[in-house]
Amino acid sequence: MESKKIGEGNQPLICTPLVGKEQEDILRELENVLQKQPDLIEWRADFFAEIANTDQVLSIAQKIKGRAGDTPIIFTIRSVREGGQPISLTDREVLNLIKAVCRNTGIEYVDYELSYPEESFKELRHISAESNTKIIASYHNFNFTPKMEILINKIKDAQNLKADVAKIAVMAESLQDVLNVLDVTLEAKNTLRIPLISMAMGEYGSITRMIGGVFGSAVTFAVGESSSAPGQIPIDELKSVLSIIQKSVNQK
Numbered sequence: 001m002e003s004k005k006i007g008e009g010n011q012p013l014i015c016t017p018l019v020g021k022e023q024e025d026i027l028r029e030l031e032n033v034l035q036k037q038p039d040l041i042e043w044r045a046d047f048f049a050e051i052a053n054t055d056q057v058l059s060i061a062q063k064i065k066g067r068a069g070d071t072p073i074i075f076t077i078r079s080v081r082e083g084g085q086p087i088s089l090t091d092r093e094v095l096n097l098i099k100a101v102c103r104n105t106g107i108e109y110v111d112y113e114l115s116y117p118e119e120s121f122k123e124l125r126h127i128s129a130e131s132n133t134k135i136i137a138s139y140h141n142f143n144f145t146p147k148m149e150i151l152i153n154k155i156k157d158a159q160n161l162k163a164d165v166a167k168i169a170v171m172a173e174s175l176q177d178v179l180n181v182l183d184v185t186l187e188a189k190n191t192l193r194i195p196l197i198s199m200a201m202g203e204y205g206s207i208t209r210m211i212g213g214v215f216g217s218a219v220t221f222a223v224g225e226s227s228s229a230p231g232q233i234p235i236d237e238l239k240s241v242l243s244i245i246q247k248s249v250n251q252k
């Protein structure tokens with residue numbers, strides 16, 4: 001299978017998360033998920049019980065990378081501030097771990113939140129450029145959908161920080177929120193130099209996971225085995241929806 005890159009092609013890529021707590025759960029989940037043939041796999045390492053053990057994290061990351069073959073991997077440590085699991089690492093330790101992943105695993109993408117200081121971003125940019133690891137600069141709001149202007153600014157920040165990909169995930173509390181996320185996505189598609197991954201979470205938000213690609217979202221997250229956020233749809237169902245959309249919409 002040919003390896004797909006975020007932002008290439010006119011179809012959104014489907015990413016499935018791994019959320020196991022122990023090594024054996026993660027590797028078993030990986031086997032199941034691979035059978036469903038996602039375009040990308042995200043390892044949500046904040047779920048891993050031994051995240052404070054760098055050697056363990058690197059060893060699992062290498063195993064995931066080795067087993068996934070051409071399917072690119074995203075390494076993510078989602079902070080509690082943005083809806084992740086509580087972990088014992090400081091922000092500095094998180095940065096050091098992500099740098100170690102860049103240097104030692106061959107993983108293609110690392111997620112780094114826009115809420116980290118600009119200096120940390122520059123440090124990561126420097127290291128990840130050496131290893132050719134791409135940075136996804138992300139913003140999450142698990143409570144509500146901020147004003148469109150705020151979302152646009154987050155996306156611009158990602159580009160200004162020289163991230164390779166921008167990502168926004170916000171909780172939709174209404175259909176208007178869904179429209180706003182799609183509106184921002186279309187605007188970014190027409191004005192941004194880097195690809196955007198956008199989605200809304202929750203019941204309403206699941207609409208964006210199906211049609212976000214039409215408006216310019218480069219990736220949509222789906223359940224392979226377990227969900228990592230509210231509103232994610234099982235990958236098989238999402239694939240059916242996307243193939244119908246692909247047939248009926250000429251995405252340029």
Ligand SMILES: O=C1C[C@@](O)(C(=O)O)C[C@@H](O)[C@@H]1O
Binds near residue numbers: 044169230
């Ligand atoms: O940022 C995202 C998007 C996400 O929050 C979602 O809503 O699908 C799921 C997370 O695992 C991922 O890191």
